[in-house]
Amino acid sequence: MDNAATPSIRAIGLGRDFAEHTAVHPLDLEVNPGEVYGLLGPNGSGKSTTVRMLTTMLRPSRGTAQVAGADITRDPGTVRRRTGVVLQGTALDPLMSARELLCLQGRLQSLTSRQARARCAELLTAFDAQEFADTPISKLSGGQRRRIDLAVALVQRPDVLFLDEPTTGLDPASRRSLWEEIRALSAGHGVTVLLTTQYLEEADQLCDRIGILRAGRLIASAAPHVLKEETGDRVLTLRFRDAPAAGRARDLLTARGEQLHAAEATPHAVSIRLTRPGADGETLLTLASAGLHAESLTVDEPSLEDVFLRLALTPEGATAA
Numbered sequence: 520m521d522n523a524a525t526p527s528i529r530a531i532g533l534g535r536d537f538a539e540h541t542a543v544h545p546l547d548l549e550v551n552p553g554e555v556y557g558l559l560g561p562n563g564s565g566k567s568t569t570v571r572m573l574t575t576m577l578r579p580s581r582g583t584a585q586v587a588g589a590d591i592t593r594d595p596g597t598v599r600r601r602t603g604v605v606l607q608g609t610a611l612d613p614l615m616s617a618r619e620l621l622c623l624q625g626r627l628q629s630l631t632s633r634q635a636r637a638r639c640a641e642l643l644t645a646f647d648a649q650e651f652a653d654t655p656i657s658k659l660s661g662g663q664r665r666r667i668d669l670a671v672a673l674v675q676r677p678d679v680l681f682l683d684e685p686t687t688g689l690d691p692a693s694r695r696s697l698w699e700e701i702r703a704l705s706a707g708h709g710v711t712v713l714l715t716t717q718y719l720e721e722a723d724q725l726c727d728r729i730g731i732l733r734a735g736r737l738i739a740s741a742a743p744h745v746l747k748e749e750t751g752d753r754v755l756t757l758r759f760r761d762a763p764a765a766g767r768a769r770d771l772l773t774a775r776g777e778q779l780h781a782a783e784a785t786p787h788a789v790s791i792r793l794t795r796p797g798a799d800g801e802t803l804l805t806l807a808s809a810g811l812h813a814e815s816l817t818v819d820e821p822s823l824e825d826v827f828l829r830l831a832l833t834p835e836g837a838t839a840a
């Protein structure tokens with residue numbers, strides 16, 4: 520994909536049924552070259568089914584998609600040649616070493632044995648894996664295996680990389696190091712990455728844009744900061760000298776119809792959701808005119824968790840797309 524204007528992934532009305540059950544409702548999605556896009560959603564929301572359709576492993580029941588410039592149903596061979604895939608549960612042969620696996624993958628991709636060895640050495644260096652390159656896969660840690668999974672998917676220099684829950688089961692340090700690898704692929708090599716995750720922090724830190732799936736529907740798709748600004752309320756916390764002052768402030772604000780928030784559950788503090796522009800100033804004026812002066816105040820920005828809880832877990836039909 521060398522045309523920056525052409526999306527690396529474009530799905531139009533893509534959907535899949537299993538018997539009577541619609542796992543993915545018609546879905547429209549565009550992911551641009553070099554972008555890291557995260558599909559986020561609770562268990563069973565359709566993340567893996569979407570990835571399996573886009574990687575040509577599962578035929579869609581409806582709709583179309585182009586991946587790396589080729590149609591997933593009309594030209595699945597080209598899609599496969601231009602994409603790398605790392606699915607849940609490693610499929611690596613436990614008796615082979617990383618070096619053997621990478622060379623074999625290179626040969627399967629029609630590299631000469633000399634080219635395959637060179638590519639293998641390049642990837643082992645890039646993934647800092649020389650130290651365990653000749654150890655059987657069965658003896659590697661979860662984090663080391665995941666790095667080899669990723670390296671195997673990169674042998675053919677894919678334009679688009681699909682990662683299904685790449686960091687599930689990894690400790691925080693291994694997770695962060697895998698994020699670095701993924702960022703380097705996208706920023707340094709222009710690889711487009713579509714990953715699924717159940718970790719909000721991962722989506723927030725790693726992804727340029729996030730799509731939230733709920734019951735097979737894409738209910739939001741935007742940059743994490745945009746989702747936070749659009750969906751989450753800021754929270755104002757005021758701390759008073761004593762609990763009675765905080766109690767009076769709480770009563771006054773409740774009577775005005777403000778939404779109290781359990782951000783800081785101490786008797787000296789009161790937190791409210793800032794649901795409209797200027798609500799922070801109004802609140803301070805209201806309290807000051809009743810002789811209530813806070814000793815300190817903080818405003819917390821919404822987190823992706825707020826967004827996710829509101830969008831993904833509220834009853835169906837209660838939120839707009």
Ligand SMILES: Nc1ncnc2c1ncn2[C@@H]1O[C@H](COP(=O)(O)OP(=O)(O)OP(=O)(O)O)[C@@H](O)[C@H]1O
Pocket residue numbers: 537541542560561562563564565566567568569717
């Ligand atoms: N092969 C299948 N046969 C029947 N139903 C399936 C099949 N694969 C998935 N489903 C159903 O489709 C829905 C979406 O499943 P999918 O695995 O895509 O969700 P997910 O968001 O990836 O979940 P998880 O986070 O648990 O991996 C679920 O209701 C699931 O039971």
